[in-house]
Amino acid sequence: MTGASAGPQSLVSSKELELWFEFGSNYSYLSVMRIEGLAARAGVRLLWRPFLLGPIFKSFGWESSPFVLQAAKGAYVWKDMERQCRKYNLEWARPTTFPRRALLPMRIALLGASQPWIGEFCRQVMLLNFVEDRDIDNVESASEILVALGLPAQEIIREAEAEPNKLRLREQTLRAADRGVFGAPTFFVQGEMFWGNDRLEDAIALAAAD
Amino acid sequence: MTGASAGPQSLVSSKELELWFEFGSNYSYLSVMRIEGLAARAGVRLLWRPFLLGPIFKSFGWESSPFVLQAAKGAYVWKDMERQCRKYNLEWARPTTFPRRALLPMRIALLGASQPWIGEFCRQVMLLNFVEDRDIDNVESASEILVALGLPAQEIIREAEAEPNKLRLREQTLRAADRGVFGAPTFFVQGEMFWGNDRLEDAIALAAAD
Numbered sequence: 001m002t003g004a005s006a007g008p009q010s011l012v013s014s015k016e017l018e019l020w021f022e023f024g025s026n027y028s029y030l031s032v033m034r035i036e037g038l039a040a041r042a043g044v045r046l047l048w049r050p051f052l053l054g055p056i057f058k059s060f061g062w063e064s065s066p067f068v069l070q071a072a073k074g075a076y077v078w079k080d081m082e083r084q085c086r087k088y089n090l091e092w093a094r095p096t097t098f099p100r101r102a103l104l105p106m107r108i109a110l111l112g113a114s115q116p117w118i119g120e121f122c123r124q125v126m127l128l129n130f131v132e133d134r135d136i137d138n139v140e141s142a143s144e145i146l147v148a149l150g151l152p153a154q155e156i157i158r159e160a161e162a163e164p165n166k167l168r169l170r171e172q173t174l175r176a177a178d179r180g181v182f183g184a185p186t187f188f189v190q191g192e193m194f195w196g197n198d199r200l201e202d203a204i205a206l207a208a209a210d
Numbered sequence: 211m212t213g214a215s216a217g218p219q220s221l222v223s224s225k226e227l228e229l230w231f232e233f234g235s236n237y238s239y240l241s242v243m244r245i246e247g248l249a250a251r252a253g254v255r256l257l258w259r260p261f262l263l264g265p266i267f268k269s270f271g272w273e274s275s276p277f278v279l280q281a282a283k284g285a286y287v288w289k290d291m292e293r294q295c296r297k298y299n300l301e302w303a304r305p306t307t308f309p310r311r312a313l314l315p316m317r318i319a320l321l322g323a324s325q326p327w328i329g330e331f332c333r334q335v336m337l338l339n340f341v342e343d344r345d346i347d348n349v350e351s352a353s354e355i356l357v358a359l360g361l362p363a364q365e366i367i368r369e370a371e372a373e374p375n376k377l378r379l380r381e382q383t384l385r386a387a388d389r390g391v392f393g394a395p396t397f398f399v400q401g402e403m404f405w406g407n408d409r410l411e412d413a414i415a416l417a418a419a420d
Contacts, residue, residue, distance in 0.1 A: 060280060070270060072392035076405055083412065182282035195286055198408040202293065 016045045017207045018188040020181055021122070022053040023102035023109075026067075026081055026095075029130045030197040031185040033090050036119045038200065042208040048118050050109040051176040052169065053099070053184050059177060065099045084197075091131045100129050101137040107160040108142055110169050117149050124148070226255045227417045228398040230391055231332070232263040233312035233319075236277075236291055236305075239340045240407040241395040243300050246329045248410065252418040258328050260319040261386040262379065263309070263394050269387060275309045294407075301341040310339050311347040317370040318352055320379050327359050334358070 019035055021028040039046045057065065067074040078094050085092035105125045112118045124145040128134045134141060139157060146153035159165060176186075180193060187194040187203035190210065194203040229245055231238040249256045267275065277284040288304050295302035315335045322328045334355040338344045344351060349367060356363035369375060386396075390403060397404040397413035400420065404413040 070392065072390050075390060076392070076403060079403070080405070080409075087412070180282050180285060182280065182286070193286060193289070195290070196408075198406075199290075202297065 014210050015043055015207050016047060016189070017203055018047045018049050020049040020051055020176055020184060020186040020188070022051060022184045023105050023122075023125050023129060023136055024065075024099035025053055025184040026077065026098070026130060027183075027197045028185045029126045030084055030088060030090065031200050032122045032126050034088060034197075035200060038204050039207075042204050044204055044207040046119075048109065048113045048122065049172065049176075050106045050113065050169070051181070051184075052103075052106060052173045055170075055173050056177055056182060060182070068098065091127070093131055093133050095129055095133050097135065100135060102129075104137050104139065104142050104157070104160065107165055107169055108146070108156060110172060111156065111160045111165055117151060120149060121145060224420050225253055225417050226257060226399070227413055228257045228259050230259040230261055230386055230394060230396040230398070232261060232394045233315050233332075233335050233339060233346055234275075234309035235263055235394040236287065236308070236340060237393075237407045238395045239336045240291075240294055240298060240300065241397075241410050242332045242336050244298060244407075245410065248414050249417075252414050254414055254417040256329075258319065258323040258332065259382065259386075260316045260323065260379070261391070261394075262313075262316060262383045265380075265383050266387055266392060270392070278308065301337070303341055303343050305339055305343050307345065310345060312339075314347050314349065314352050314367070314370065317375055317379055318356070318366060320382060321366065321370045321375055327361060330359060331355060 017035075017039060019031065021032055035046060038044075053065075057063075062069055067077045081092060081094070084090075102125070109118065109122055109125075112121060125136055125141075128141055128145070129136050136142075142157055143153040146156055179188070183195055185195075185197055185200070187199065189203050189207045192206065194200075227245075227249060229241065231242055245256060248254075263275075267273075272279055277287045291304070292302060294300075312335070319328065319332055319335075322331060335346055335351075338351055338355070339346050346352075352367055353363040356366055389398070393405055395405075395407055395410070397409065399413050399417045402413075402416065404410075
C-alpha cells in the first residue's frame with residue numbers, strides 16, 4: 001500500500017542468516033540438526049557457509065581443538081553434549097575420534113551450498129560422525145550419503161575434489177578468519193556475529209525481526 | 211502421610227544449586243544478577259561459592275583471561291555482552307579495565323556466603339564493575355556497599371582480610387580446580403557441573419526437578 005520498496009522480494013532477501021560450520025565440530029552438530037526447522041518457521045533464508053576450523057585454530061597456535069588441548073574443558077564438553085542432545089531431542093554418541101577430519105564432506109558442502117539437498121546432506125554427515133561414530137573423510141561415506149539422496153555421487157565428488165573447489169574452500173576459510181570467526185558454529189545476521197549453538201535462537205530472532 | 215523421610219526439611223535440602231563465580235568475570239555478572247530470582251521461583255536453595263579465576267587460568271599457563279589473550283574472541287565478547295544484557299534487561303557498560311582485580315570483595319563474599327546479605331552484596335559489586343566502571347578491589351568501594359546494606363563495614367573488612375579467611379579463599383579456589391572448574395560462572399547440581407551463564411536455566415531446572 002505504501003509503495004514498491006516494501007514488496008515481497010525485498011522482504012525475503014533481507015531476512016537472511018549465514019551459518020558458518022564444520023563437520024568435525026560437535027557444537028556445529030547441534031546447530032546443523034536444528035537450524036533448517038527454526039529458520040523455516042521464522043521465515044528466514046539460510047546461507048550455508050562451510051569452512052575449515054583447523055587453519056583457524058592453527059592461526060591461534062593451537063594444534064587441535066581446545067576440547068582436546070584443555071583437559072578440564074574437554075572432560076566437561078562430553079557431559080554437556082549428552083545433556084544438550086537430550087534437551088534438543090537429538091541422538092548422540094561420543095565420537096571415538098575427535099575432532100574428525102572432514103575435508104571431503106566440507107568440499108562437497110561448499111559445492112552444494114546453494115542446492116536444495118544441502119541441509120539433508122549436512123545432517124547425514126553429522127549423524128555419521130556424532131551418532132554412528134564413523135569416519136566421514138572418505139569417498140565411501142560421502143557416496144553413501146549422496147546416493148541415498150538420489151544424487152550423482154561420482155560427479156559431485158569429482159567436482160568437489162577438483163582444484164577450483166579446493167581453492168574455494170581455502171578462500172572461504174580465509175574469509176571466515178577475516179570476519180572474526182574463531183570457532184564453530186558461528187552465525188552472521190546483518191553483519192552481526194553470533195558464536196555458538198547457544199546463540200542460534202538469538203540470531204534467528206534478529207534475522208526474523210529484520 | 212507416607213512417613214517422616216519425605217518431610218519438608220529433606221525436600222528443601224536436596225533442591226540445591228552451587229554458584230561458583232568471580233567478580234572479575236563478565237559472564238558471572240549475568241548470572242549473579244539473575245540467579246536469586248530464578249532460584250526463588252523454582253524453590254531452589256542457592257549456595258554462593260566465590261573463588262579466584264586467576265589461579266585457575268594460571269594453571270592452564272594463561273597469564274590473563276582468554277578474552278584478553280585471544281583477540282578475535284575478545285572482540286566478540288563485548289558485542290555479545292551488549293546483546294545479552296539487552297536480552298536480560300540488565301544495564302551494561304564495558305569496563306575500561308578488564309579483568310578487574312577483586313581480591314577484597316571476593317574475600318568478603320566468602321565470609322558472607324551464608325549471610326542473608328550475600329546476594330545483594332554480590333549484585334552491588336558487579337554493578338560497580340560492569341555498569342559504573344569503577345575499581346572494586348579497594349576498601350572504599352567495599353565499605354560503600356556494606357554501609358549501604360546497613361552492615362558493620364569495618365568489622366567485616368577486618369575479618370575478610372584476616373589470615374584465616376584469606377587461606378579459606380585459596381582453599382576454595384583449589385577445591386574449584388579439583389572439581390574440574392575451568393571458568394566462571396560454573397554451577398553444580400547433584401554433582402553435575404554446568405559451565406556458563408547460558409546453562410543457568412538448565413542447572414535450575416535440574417535442581418528443581420530433584
